[in-house]
Ligand code: 5GP
């Protein structure tokens with residue numbers, strides 16, 4: 486997707502502070518952090534949202550789920566962390582390229 490922000494960041498066309506990268510995903514710091522640690526875990530593949538997942542992405546999603554606690558540990562989030570996936574406009578999604586928010590540091594407020 487040529488005009489997608491996260492595709493552009495994936496391809497290196499827009500600079501970003503990468504915390505982690507492999508062949509499936511990359512991880513950047515959110516530009517507008519909502520907690521002391523706020524990372525975005527983003528697949529290189531352009532998938533618009535959870536609504537667009539299919540069986541073929543099962544291994545990718547398992548990879549992301551396994552990566553989240555490792556990233557949290559690396560970031561020193563020893564007492565816990567929060568993960569959020571916004572889906573669709575009504576769910577607060579602004580960038581229509583699937584991503585998982587990883588938040589933590591201090592004590593996050595409850596819902
Ligand atoms: P959404 O609301 O789609 O779940 O989350 C999009 C997130 O991307 C927001 O938290 C926003 O701050 C972040 N964001 C938007 N543009 C950029 C950018 O250019 N660079 C980075 N690192 N984060 C961005």
Ligand code: ZN
Pocket residue numbers: 486489490491492493530531532581582
């Ligand atoms: Zn994209």
